[in-house]
Amino acid sequence: MGFSKGTFWVMLFMGVGVMSSCSSLRKPAGGKSTTTANKQNVQFLDGISMNRGSSSTYAKGGGYATLNSSAFTSGSTYIENAQAWQFKYAQLLDVAVETVNNYRLYGFIEDWWGTPYRFGGKNKEGVDCSAFVSTLLSVVFRESFSGTSQQMYEQTKKLRSRSELQEGDLVFFSIGQKKRVSHVGVYLDHDRFVHASTSAGVMISDLNETYWTKYYTGGGRVE
Numbered sequence: 001m002g003f004s005k006g007t008f009w010v011m012l013f014m015g016v017g018v019m020s021s022c023s024s025l026r027k028p029a030g031g032k033s034t035t036t037a038n039k040q041n042v043q044f045l046d047g048i049s050m051n052r053g054s055s056s057t058y059a060k061g062g063g064y065a066t067l068n069s070s071a072f073t074s075g076s077t078y079i080e081n082a083q084a085w086q087f088k089y090a091q092l093l094d095v096a097v098e099t100v101n102n103y104r105l106y107g108f109i110e111d112w113w114g115t116p117y118r119f120g121g122k123n124k125e126g127v128d129c130s131a132f133v134s135t136l137l138s139v140v141f142r143e144s145f146s147g148t149s150q151q152m153y154e155q156t157k158k159l160r161s162r163s164e165l166q167e168g169d170l171v172f173f174s175i176g177q178k179k180r181v182s183h184v185g186v187y188l189d190h191d192r193f194v195h196a197s198t199s200a201g202v203m204i205s206d207l208n209e210t211y212w213t214k215y216y217t218g219g220g221r222v223e
Contacts (some may be wrong), residue, residue, distance in 0.1 A: 035183065072107030075100060085110070090202055093192045100189075105140045109194050109204070112136075116201040132196040133170065133184050138221065141168055145222050149184040156220025162191070162207065164221045171207065173215040181217055 067085050075086045079098045090097040090107045100106065104112040118126025122135070130149045137143040145152065153172045159165060165187045185195030190209040205212060 019082050027084070031163055033175045047143070053145075067110060072110065073105045077101065080162050093188055093190050095190050102140075105188075108136055108140050109202070112202045114201050114203070116198050117198045119183070127202070132202060134188055136186055136194070137168075141222075143222050150181040152184055153181040153217070153220060155222075157223050159219040159221060162219060166221075168218045168222075170222065172217040172220060173212065174217045175215045187219065 005035060016165050049090070051186065059172065067088065071083065072085050073083065074081050077098050079096075083099045083103075085103065085106055089109075090100045093100065095198045112127075114134070115124050115132075116126050116205050118177075119129060121127045122131040127135075130147065130152060133149075133152065134146040137145045140183055145155070149172065152170060156170055157167065167188060169187040171185050171187050171193050172181045173185075175182045183195070185193040185205070186195045188204065192204050194202065194204050196202050197205065207213065207216065
């Protein structure tokens, strides 16, 4: 019995939705995180890939699904009505699909994903950690907040523990410089944060990874 391609995709996502009420992206053997630069280990909907526009800065060669910018419309709190981008980022954060709803935030991350790190850079040809955070806060949260990572740390309201972190809060790290903040990212959910890393550019990492735990300074909230 024949059916259209459109019907096939609708049936596919409905099927995935039923099986993925609590999406899980597990660490591969050896304990290495799947949210680091080793993106080839990550699969989305059994390797199904959706193409984006030619202007995309998305890193090539990875296993993540890629989405057209027009796909980032309001998400749903009901899994049966969830958007493709909700499934993707729920996997990256290891959270329930229906809890990922900030399409402006994840559309921004998708658009900047893989942008290389460049000290002093402020655009998609290259960006450093503080410039990326400043741009994200401006575009997504309509917050005017800039400066070096150390200056950002000094300007935020300090959080007493990681358990207080909420989406949009900043996370700070002191790497190679005692007591001086040298790196900043934006907290997402479930201990994941997005940042411009020197090794792989804009990406999502896990605060529980040994490296980030070692250098974690604290969280701050823009007020």
